[in-house]
Amino acid sequence: MRKRAEDLRRDGKVIAVVPTMGYLHDGHLSLLRAARSRSDVVVLTLFVNPTQFGPSEDLSRYPRDEDGDLAKARSCGVDLAFCPDAGAMYPPGSQTFVEVRELQRPLCGESRPGHFVGVATVVTKLFHLTRPHLAFFGEKDFQQLAVIRRMTRDLDFGIEIVGMPIVREPDGLAMSSRNVYLSPEERAQALCLVRGLDAAETLLRAGERDAGALLGAARAPCEAAPSARIDYVALLDAEELTEIERVERPAVLAMAVFVGKTRLIDNRVLRP
Amino acid sequence: MRKRAEDLRRDGKVIAVVPTMGYLHDGHLSLLRAARSRSDVVVLTLFVNPTQFGPSEDLSRYPRDEDGDLAKARSCGVDLAFCPDAGAMYPPGSQTFVEVRELQRPLCGESRPGHFVGVATVVTKLFHLTRPHLAFFGEKDFQQLAVIRRMTRDLDFGIEIVGMPIVREPDGLAMSSRNVYLSPEERAQALCLVRGLDAAETLLRAGERDAGALLGAARAPCEAAPSARIDYVALLDAEELTEIERVERPAVLAMAVFVGKTRLIDNRVLRP
Numbered sequence: 152m153r154k155r156a157e158d159l160r161r162d163g164k165v166i167a168v169v170p171t172m173g174y175l176h177d178g179h180l181s182l183l184r185a186a187r188s189r190s191d192v193v194v195l196t197l198f199v200n201p202t203q204f205g206p207s208e209d210l211s212r213y214p215r216d217e218d219g220d221l222a223k224a225r226s227c228g229v230d231l232a233f234c235p236d237a238g239a240m241y242p243p244g245s246q247t248f249v250e251v252r253e254l255q256r257p258l259c260g261e262s263r264p265g266h267f268v269g270v271a272t273v274v275t276k277l278f279h280l281t282r283p284h285l286a287f288f289g290e291k292d293f294q295q296l297a298v299i300r301r302m303t304r305d306l307d308f309g310i311e312i313v314g315m316p317i318v319r320e321p322d323g324l325a326m327s328s329r330n331v332y333l334s335p336e337e338r339a340q341a342l343c344l345v346r347g348l349d350a351a352e353t354l355l356r357a358g359e360r361d362a363g364a365l366l367g368a369a370r371a372p373c374e375a376a377p378s379a380r381i382d383y384v385a386l387l388d389a390e391e392l393t394e395i396e397r398v399e400r401p402a403v404l405a406m407a408v409f410v411g412k413t414r415l416i417d418n419r420v421l422r423p
Numbered sequence: 424m425r426k427r428a429e430d431l432r433r434d435g436k437v438i439a440v441v442p443t444m445g446y447l448h449d450g451h452l453s454l455l456r457a458a459r460s461r462s463d464v465v466v467l468t469l470f471v472n473p474t475q476f477g478p479s480e481d482l483s484r485y486p487r488d489e490d491g492d493l494a495k496a497r498s499c500g501v502d503l504a505f506c507p508d509a510g511a512m513y514p515p516g517s518q519t520f521v522e523v524r525e526l527q528r529p530l531c532g533e534s535r536p537g538h539f540v541g542v543a544t545v546v547t548k549l550f551h552l553t554r555p556h557l558a559f560f561g562e563k564d565f566q567q568l569a570v571i572r573r574m575t576r577d578l579d580f581g582i583e584i585v586g587m588p589i590v591r592e593p594d595g596l597a598m599s600s601r602n603v604y605l606s607p608e609e610r611a612q613a614l615c616l617v618r619g620l621d622a623a624e625t626l627l628r629a630g631e632r633d634a635g636a637l638l639g640a641a642r643a644p645c646e647a648a649p650s651a652r653i654d655y656v657a658l659l660d661a662e663e664l665t666e667i668e669r670v671e672r673p674a675v676l677a678m679a680v681f682v683g684k685t686r687l688i689d690n691r692v693l694r695p
Binding site: 153157160161163244245246247248249250251252253254271272275276279280301302305306307308309391 | 425435516517518552574663
């Protein structure tokens with residue numbers, strides 16, 4: 152992969168990479184299409200990265216469909232798919248990790264210790280292997296995007312990080328490979344996340360700036376759904392991911408909610 | 424720097440980098456000459472990296488001589504010198520660090536907490552900025568070389584790391600920018616390091632394999648020098664830097680000794 156990428160760069164080609172864990176949905180496809188529109192060569196990476204899963208998480212049952220993914224990738228004009236196995240990515244003796252110390256701490260960092268070290272490390276490796284000029288990530292993983300942006304700046308990667316809007320199902324549920332875990336009943340109740348975000352945004356537009364009030368509105372639909380259990384609902388500065396009392400500049404309302412056993416995340420940027 | 428390096432790569436040039444903290448001595452110059460012999464473009468970096476110094480260490484008084492360094496570099500055929508300032512390398516909000524978890528632990532890692540995180544981080548940044556095919560480091564910093572080799576492999580940098588032999592003064596003292604700190608009396612006593620290494624190697628060649636005996640021989644000259652205070656003298660597996668009882672495969676005898684207030688390091692690889 153690296154040899155191929157280096158040859159392409161030497162030929163003056165602009166490379167865009169879309170790193171994914173596979174089981175592609177329309178959110179991923181929007182990244183691939185955006186990458187296609189801005190580069191000569193689109194590289195899709197498919198790798199379910201073990202180092203970003205905790206010991207009690209869903210690594211072993213994470214959904215996979217490489218053939219289906221490659222067909223979808225082809226339809227979006229992907230040029231290269233890079234699908235390494237875990238043994239090639241982490242040979243014996245591997246011990247080097249990248250951490251983004253502050254931004255990795257709140258939200259999913261608190262619920263999933265080590266998660267963002269795994270993300271930053273694998274993205275570093277994938278950047279080195281695919282040598283991109285541009286890299287595309289979804290805004291659904293808001294904190295991941297913030298971590299990767301900061302890492303890219305701090306380590307002088309010289310790669311443009313492009314964030315793309317959340318893609319939703321017709322009824323509003325944010326697309327996620329993990330939605331496949333939901334039973335029909337859970338699927339219905341999973342709408343509590345987007346309803347919470349909608350409620351908070353409506354309140355904001357009516358003039359509310361107080362974090363407590365906005366968070367209350369966001370939590371209410373989740374608290375009312377019997378299969379839902381809130382992991383976190385938080386309102387943070389959109390740049391630094393530090394807690395705020397009032398929305399005075401762009402903030403992110405971020406939530407993680409277990410619906411049955413499935414942990415879903417969603418977020419919205421609130422602008423005063 | 425990165426733009427320049429990317430243009431050079433696109434033109435098919437082979438880039439070699441020699442990362443240094445400046446105040447160049449003949450050890451550094453041997454790296455530059457080796458780099459010159461194996462590349463089209465030699466990049467010297469001069470940067471006294473604050474993140475690899477502890478709070479009570481010698482960052483503020485570390486010797487500097489940029490004009491002298493550039494003159495020496497020119498005489499070795501260096502093409503580009505990259506001399507960033509600390510504010511450019513670590514702008515406000517910088518928070519991303521690279522760690523090599525096991526290899527950073529013993530020896531200087533124990534005496535200088537955080538040192539190798541600083542080293543791995545700045546070398547990652549310098550690699551990204553200078554885009555080398557080859558990078559040259561001295562074997563005097565044996566653990567640093569091991570950390571950088573492992574990091575380069577683990578993070579898939581695709582850079583060949585070249586280690587070069589220790590260069591010594593005529594009387595055997597390993598060259599170091601910090602030797603300038605030594606008073607004449609300390610300079611004489613500083614020979615205890617190389618004498619310890621020589622004594623241990625002589626014993627090894629006589630058939631001794633026991634770590635305790637070899638370490639005893641290495642310590643004796645330092646213990647006899649009144650201005651010397653041993654920080655560590657250790658015998659480790661040369662690959663994994665784990666302690667060994669006997670020399671059965673290549674081992675590194677490594678030492679750090681304060682001579683007066685100046686901390687000196689030296690090492691030798693012992694092969695059975």
